[in-house]
Amino acid sequence: xxxxxxxxxxxxxxxxxxxxxxxxxxxxxxxxxxxxxxxxxxxxxxxxxxxxxxxxxxxxxxxxxxxxxxxxxxxxxxxxxxxxxxxxxxxxxxxxxxxxxxxxxxxxxxxxxxxxxxxxxxxxxxxxxxxxxxxx
Amino acid sequence: xxxxxxxxxxxxxxxxxxxxxxxxxxxxxxxxxxxxxxxxxxxxxxxxxxxxxxxxxxxxxxxxxxxxxxxxxxxxxxxxxxxxxxxxxxxxxxxxxxxxxxxxxxxxxxxxxxxxxxxxxxxxxxxxxxxxxxxx
Amino acid sequence: xxxxxxxxxxxxxxxxxxxxxxxxxxxxxxxxxxxxxxxxxxxxxxxxxxxxxxxxxxxxxxxxxxxxxxxxxxxxxxxxxxxxxxxxxxxxxxxxxxxxxxxxxxxxxxxxxxxxxxxxxxxxxxxxxxxxxxxx
Numbered sequence: 001x002x003x004x005x006x007x008x009x010x011x012x013x014x015x016x017x018x019x020x021x022x023x024x025x026x027x028x029x030x031x032x033x034x035x036x037x038x039x040x041x042x043x044x045x046x047x048x049x050x051x052x053x054x055x056x057x058x059x060x061x062x063x064x065x066x067x068x069x070x071x072x073x074x075x076x077x078x079x080x081x082x083x084x085x086x087x088x089x090x091x092x093x094x095x096x097x098x099x100x101x102x103x104x105x106x107x108x109x110x111x112x113x114x115x116x117x118x119x120x121x122x123x124x125x126x127x128x129x130x131x132x133x134x135x136x
Numbered sequence: 137x138x139x140x141x142x143x144x145x146x147x148x149x150x151x152x153x154x155x156x157x158x159x160x161x162x163x164x165x166x167x168x169x170x171x172x173x174x175x176x177x178x179x180x181x182x183x184x185x186x187x188x189x190x191x192x193x194x195x196x197x198x199x200x201x202x203x204x205x206x207x208x209x210x211x212x213x214x215x216x217x218x219x220x221x222x223x224x225x226x227x228x229x230x231x232x233x234x235x236x237x238x239x240x241x242x243x244x245x246x247x248x249x250x251x252x253x254x255x256x257x258x259x260x261x262x263x264x265x266x267x268x269x270x271x272x
Numbered sequence: 273x274x275x276x277x278x279x280x281x282x283x284x285x286x287x288x289x290x291x292x293x294x295x296x297x298x299x300x301x302x303x304x305x306x307x308x309x310x311x312x313x314x315x316x317x318x319x320x321x322x323x324x325x326x327x328x329x330x331x332x333x334x335x336x337x338x339x340x341x342x343x344x345x346x347x348x349x350x351x352x353x354x355x356x357x358x359x360x361x362x363x364x365x366x367x368x369x370x371x372x373x374x375x376x377x378x379x380x381x382x383x384x385x386x387x388x389x390x391x392x393x394x395x396x397x398x399x400x401x402x403x404x405x406x407x408x
Contacts, residue, residue, distance in 0.1 A: 005399040010269070012157050021284050021314060021408060024370075028391040034399070042157060058194055058330055072371040098160075101210040118162040125169070127141040127266050130399050133282070133406035134269035136157060146405070148293050174381055178293060218315040235297075237346040254298040263306070263402050270405035272293060 002115030005029075008126035009038045014046035016054040016064055016079065020071075021045075022135050023082035030089035030122035037129070038086075039122040040114075043101055045135065047079070048095055048110045052081055087113050094122055141165075144262035145174045148272030150182035152190040152200055152215065156207075157184075158271050159218035166225035173265070174222075175258040176250075177232035180272065181239055183215070184231055184246045190215055223249050227272055277301075280398035281310045284408030286318035288326040288336055288351065292343075294319075295354035302361035309401070310358075311394040312386075313368035316408065317375055319383045320367055323392070326351055342359050359385050366394055 007029045011022045026036045040048050040125040047054060055064045068078055077085070087093060100106070107116065126132055143165045147158045163173045176184050183190060191200045204214055215220070223229060231250040236242070243252065262268055279301045283294045312320050319326060327336045336396045340350055349357070359365060366388040372378070379388065398404055 007395075007399075008267075010161075017284070017314060018408070021406075023392055024313075024397070025282075032395065033390055034395070041160075042153060057354075071374060074370065076370065076374065098210065098212065102207060102212065103333055112253070119160055120168055121168070123143075123161070123165055123168065123267075129267075131280075131395075131404045132267045132269060133404060134157075134271055134405055135408060136155070136271060144403075146297075148289070177296075181328060234346065234348065237341060238348065255296055256304055259279075259297070259301055259304065259306070259403075263279075265403075268403045268405060270293075270407055272290070272407060 004035050006031065006035045006129035007037070007131045008129040010134045010136070011038060011040050011044035011047065012042040014043040014054055015057045017056060018135050019047045019054045019079045023079065023086060026086045026091045026134060027082060027089060030086065030091050036091040037094065037125050038091060039094045039096060041099045045096060045105055047100040048093070048114050049105060050109060050111055052080065083111065140169065140171050142171045142265035143173070143267045146270045146272070147174060147176050147180035151193045153192060154271050155183045155190045155215045156183040158234040159215065159222060161269060162222045163218060163225060166221055166222065166227050172227040173230065173261050174227060175230045175232060177235045181232060181235040181241055184229070184250050185241060186245060186247055188216065191230065193249040208272045219247065276307050278304065278307045278401035279309070279403045281299050282402040282406045283310060283312050283316035283319065284314040286315040287329045289328060290407050291319045291326045291351045292310055295351065295358060298358045298363050299361060302358065302363050308363040309366065309397050311362060311366045311368060313371045317368060317371040317377055320365070321377065322381060322383055324352065331383060355383065383388060
């Protein structure tokens, strides 16, 4: 009998690449039967806005569209689709309550299904996981 | 009887957002009774300079002041205050010895209370923690 | 009898500083007798190209040369040398198979000795390590 492995991810940046990395780790881990928890905080909270279309950073911003097309050619879905997949696979999505206040993002502006917690609530969960990743 | 949970954080960037993220994780964990160790290395070492006032990255640099004000409205203290709080709460702060040489930062230019260690010294501590985060 | 500590690192950025950080953690851990696994994915995969000479990010790009010189003065080798050292020390280097397709990087364009695996293969290894770091 093997124990279910657990992963905790903190996402603090709202850029395309960071969003995609978080989703790829989350969806891969979930498809392997792992329990996955992702906390979106600071600029990362923007990724949970309804219809969020994150962009690459800085001067690469303009190339996001080209990159999305290249990704779709090798079978990697867009950020929004991957976020839905994650939720469907049972990944738990957390929105940082302090960041909601800081960024002026309300519950109704965010995707359905995100749990609102503080940093303490998330660290309490993360402390009992096998892997932790800070993506920011 | 529950064991004290331990956290190890490596900070390799000196930007405002990375400094704040490190402090928020550290102070939250410490307030929950966890043992927290933070290693400031590479550009991250700049955060330990006396009176350090980190800025947002790239083109967002100019908006740091506005952001600090917004943070203070929702009750999040500035970086310097959070660093003092962390030390008061018993968080151990480490300055990377190799980075001090590389960046030309001397002991007397840094805040009081930072322990000077090499990467090996820190990894030795981190290897026995429950959570590790690389913030960079 | 102490157990061998294990470290898993994911590198998703191809910049100079991220490459160096990954190598310094990897080489330090390996020299302490730890077992080290590094997964190069997304933009990070560029670091595995033959003769890769990563640059600092954004407007700091032009200062990479100056920085490399400063590093060499304090005895920190360049990225390429550190990568060779890592392999010599027994660090296992993994290239993300999906990223190879996405970035159009072929096996023959990469350094010798990189193992090609998918994200699932790497997470399977990382789930049984003592430390995990996401460098991106």
